Amino acid sequence: xxxxxxxxxxxxxxxxxxxxxxxxxxxxxxxxxxxxxxxxxxxxxxxxxxxxxxxxxxxxxxxxxxxxxxxxxxxxxxxxxxxxxxxxxxxxxxxxxxxxxxxxxxxxxxxxxxxxxxxxxxxxxxxxxxxxxxxxxxxxxxxxxxxxxxxxxxxxxxxxxxxxxxxxxxxxxxxxxxxxxxxxxxxxxxxxxxxxxxxxxxxxxxxxxxxxxxxxxxxxxxxxxxxxxxxxxxxxxxxxxxxxxxxxxxxxxxxxxxxxxxxxxxxxxxxxxxxxxxxxxxxxxxxxxxxxxxxxxxxxxxxxxxxxxxxxxxxxxxxxxxxxxxxxxxxxxxxxxxxxxxxxxxxxxxxxxxxxxxxxxxxxxxxxxxxxxxxxxxxxxxxxxxxxxxxxxxxxxxxxxxxxxxxxxxxxxxxxxxxxxxxxxxxxxx
Amino acid sequence: xxxxxxxxxxxxxxxxxxxxxxxxxxxxxxxxxxxxxxxxxxxxxxxxxxxxxxxxxxxxxxxxxxxxxxxxxxxxxxxxxxxxxxxxxxxxxxxxxxxxxxxxxxxxxxxxxxxxxxxxxxxxxxxxxxxxxxxxxxxxxxxxxxxxxxxxxxxxxxxxxxxxxxxxxxxxxxxxxxxxxxxxxxxxxxxxxxxxxxxxxxxxxxxxxxxxxxxxxxxxxxxxxxxxxxxxxxxxxxxxxxxxxxxxxxxxxxxxxxxxxxxxxxxxxxxxxxxxxxxxxxxxxxxxxxxxxxxxxxxxxxxxxxxxxxxxxxxxxxxxxxxxxxxxxxxxxxxxxxxxxxxxxxxxxxxxxxxxxxxxxxxxxxxxxxxxxxxxxxxxxxxxxxxxxxxxxxxxxxxxxxxxxxxxxxxxxxxxxxxxxxxxxxxxxxxxxxxxxxxxxxxxxxxxxxxxxxxxxxxxxxxxxx
Numbered sequence: 001x002x003x004x005x006x007x008x009x010x011x012x013x014x015x016x017x018x019x020x021x022x023x024x025x026x027x028x029x030x031x032x033x034x035x036x037x038x039x040x041x042x043x044x045x046x047x048x049x050x051x052x053x054x055x056x057x058x059x060x061x062x063x064x065x066x067x068x069x070x071x072x073x074x075x076x077x078x079x080x081x082x083x084x085x086x087x088x089x090x091x092x093x094x095x096x097x098x099x100x101x102x103x104x105x106x107x108x109x110x111x112x113x114x115x116x117x118x119x120x121x122x123x124x125x126x127x128x129x130x131x132x133x134x135x136x137x138x139x140x141x142x143x144x145x146x147x148x149x150x151x152x153x154x155x156x157x158x159x160x161x162x163x164x165x166x167x168x169x170x171x172x173x174x175x176x177x178x179x180x181x182x183x184x185x186x187x188x189x190x191x192x193x194x195x196x197x198x199x200x201x202x203x204x205x206x207x208x209x210x211x212x213x214x215x216x217x218x219x220x221x222x223x224x225x226x227x228x229x230x231x232x233x234x235x236x237x238x239x240x241x242x243x244x245x246x247x248x249x250x251x252x253x254x255x256x257x258x259x260x261x262x263x264x265x266x267x268x269x270x271x272x273x274x275x276x277x278x279x280x281x282x283x284x285x286x287x288x289x290x291x292x293x294x295x296x297x298x299x300x301x302x303x304x305x306x307x308x309x310x311x312x313x314x315x316x317x318x319x320x321x322x323x324x325x326x327x328x329x330x331x332x333x334x335x336x337x338x339x340x341x342x343x344x345x346x347x348x349x350x351x352x353x354x355x356x357x358x359x360x361x362x363x364x365x366x367x368x369x370x371x372x373x374x375x376x377x378x379x380x381x382x383x384x385x386x387x388x389x390x391x392x393x394x395x396x397x398x399x400x401x402x403x404x405x406x407x408x409x410x411x412x413x414x415x416x417x418x419x420x421x422x423x424x425x426x427x428x429x430x
Numbered sequence: 431x432x433x434x435x436x437x438x439x440x441x442x443x444x445x446x447x448x449x450x451x452x453x454x455x456x457x458x459x460x461x462x463x464x465x466x467x468x469x470x471x472x473x474x475x476x477x478x479x480x481x482x483x484x485x486x487x488x489x490x491x492x493x494x495x496x497x498x499x500x501x502x503x504x505x506x507x508x509x510x511x512x513x514x515x516x517x518x519x520x521x522x523x524x525x526x527x528x529x530x531x532x533x534x535x536x537x538x539x540x541x542x543x544x545x546x547x548x549x550x551x552x553x554x555x556x557x558x559x560x561x562x563x564x565x566x567x568x569x570x571x572x573x574x575x576x577x578x579x580x581x582x583x584x585x586x587x588x589x590x591x592x593x594x595x596x597x598x599x600x601x602x603x604x605x606x607x608x609x610x611x612x613x614x615x616x617x618x619x620x621x622x623x624x625x626x627x628x629x630x631x632x633x634x635x636x637x638x639x640x641x642x643x644x645x646x647x648x649x650x651x652x653x654x655x656x657x658x659x660x661x662x663x664x665x666x667x668x669x670x671x672x673x674x675x676x677x678x679x680x681x682x683x684x685x686x687x688x689x690x691x692x693x694x695x696x697x698x699x700x701x702x703x704x705x706x707x708x709x710x711x712x713x714x715x716x717x718x719x720x721x722x723x724x725x726x727x728x729x730x731x732x733x734x735x736x737x738x739x740x741x742x743x744x745x746x747x748x749x750x751x752x753x754x755x756x757x758x759x760x761x762x763x764x765x766x767x768x769x770x771x772x773x774x775x776x777x778x779x780x781x782x783x784x785x786x787x788x789x790x791x792x793x794x795x796x797x798x799x800x801x802x803x804x805x806x807x808x809x810x811x812x813x814x815x816x817x818x819x820x821x822x823x824x825x826x827x828x829x830x831x832x833x834x835x836x837x838x839x840x841x842x843x844x845x846x847x848x849x850x851x852x853x854x855x856x857x858x859x860x861x862x863x864x865x866x867x868x869x870x871x872x873x874x875x876x877x878x879x880x881x882x883x884x885x886x887x888x889x890x891x892x893x894x895x896x
Contacts, residue, residue: 149762150762154764161769161773162768165842167830175826178867229831230832275804280853282852284852
């Protein structure tokens, strides 16, 4: 058994597709996945401001995001053939969308995949277009979290035997921090500085984003000194609990120019749902998300990416908590194992760094209305890669170096038991 | 064929309240010394489980019955012994039954355990409450003890019963109606005057029944919730009197006679004759004698070591909160959900006995048990593996200050068991600032919370003893 485990731990992504930094993983996904590179395009997007919308309902936000997306694509609601609605808990069934939009008996799929729900709506909508089933579809996500009156995330669970872990989301992700520090020899203070800098960067980016929930820079001392929530994580290490909605209009790539001079093409869509063995398997060390490693490898294969760090212009990643972003830099192949913290401290992922990460402020300061977040990430790619981001947060990797690819990464669950989505989108065909 | 006590164990919870903290906070009450305090996640059932585990650890004894007595039951109209039975992973053919109501009820389970054929586990536990500044608050204590009565053929008898006698009377000394959070007590001198003649009568007849004179007794233990009567009776015992531990852990009511006897047996030599007197709504006296086998008996968790391990850092306000006398603001989180009866029934092995599954081909241990192996994917090729007594090491941890907890913050640890297997557990009896990767832990049976009238029992990690 021991020998088997060792062998598995040492294995690398064996897809025949070489990515720059070898990634540890335990199991390989055995699947025939062909991708839909350059077959589907985004021709319009909408995104509400995220925040505490005491004055706006789920219906209001869906209506705003959908009509913003129609306007962006220059189409009407009648042009959309089918809808994919992502929400974790702000409604059930397609009626959640068809009623406020007053849809005329069109198909609406309501789906949920934890915090990756918005991306899952987008993925399934894209496949519907790629299959030829529909000409034009909408992926839309929404979440209304602030009506609950509770702190953090809550959700109804099926009746259980009472033995499931009851620790909160920040606590599950905070398990990464001591494990990472222990493995790579960081003392507590250094680890805290790294996490603080990640929050500081994302708040700084969010300060340049009028749609963000938090639009102020926050001093590092304030971040580091904020009240503790879980482990070393203070309140400023946690993403914003938020209301919001975002939407995208998708068509076949060959039709894209009918609606849009500069569409965004889908290069890769991958999704990995893990066996949830992190809390069972002693070989898992809480310094990685195996699901992210697997979904990244799959996405890079689909998109033909071999060196994500140099080939990608920007990434929107699931920075639900600061240690998550740190580990994601390594899991996504943006930094070598054990060096992600040094890169973060050196500014590699800043707005003007080699590879800007979360230029829109990320979950940290844009906010995290669950069902909307995956589409919000794509919205930033939509703005940045097409030169429509406000000048103050345009990124030199696009404007000066002319890179054309953006990555979004959306995560659900917790370390050791997660679902992970990765997309690559680009402003050019081929 | 000899018959008697073949195993025993006590449980004294980790926390101590320094009685002077009561005086400091309230301006009255309290006193000197400490009382043992059940943690926020303990009740008489969980303490009973821990005592029984201490009794059975390292032995092959499988009791035919679990007899449980307490004056502070976790459930009324539902047997509590069945949870202890489940937590000990005992077979369906073992009996589990409660005898509750008052500390005197503990005598019933002893008598039944001794008299009924087979191997019988008698577990007594109590969690003593009292109104702030009351004598019961300061003088009470929480704990449990378990005694296994059986035949020499099963396991060597450590202590045998020589004889005994009882004296019964109806009088109102202390009283509590169902649902009350504390007991009321009549004027102290009244009880003393009633108890002393009853005790003298019972002792005289017990010695006669055992056929020994008072001079042949080596140790005398006098136990009872009426401190003044116990003190009065103790004067005649002279240097044979053994300490009743009330200064160090308080009086644990239903459990106290058993805890004191366990402490005596922990340090007893072969052939010692012990007179145990129990004052509880009457008087009962028993004469016991240790056997040669006690010389070879090494208790798993001696009472003295548990007393010494106690932590007296508990604040009085926390004590009041744990006992429900202070209602503190909960976090802005949903209330915990009650466990579902059918899912809990389906997972009895896991939830109560902490039994996982081990893949026969790969050896991989799954906690909770799974049908499909995480190593190699074998389906339905698993065997039971009980992990309750397996020590483990912390792989990573966190302190959750947002989660609902009866005593925030919640400490969560990912632990790797010696010999394989991992679990993410809540940790208890620990200072959140002291948790480190690599620390050693062991499992303990606790009540996670109660919701809608259902107690949610499960296992937690605690720092390894010693």
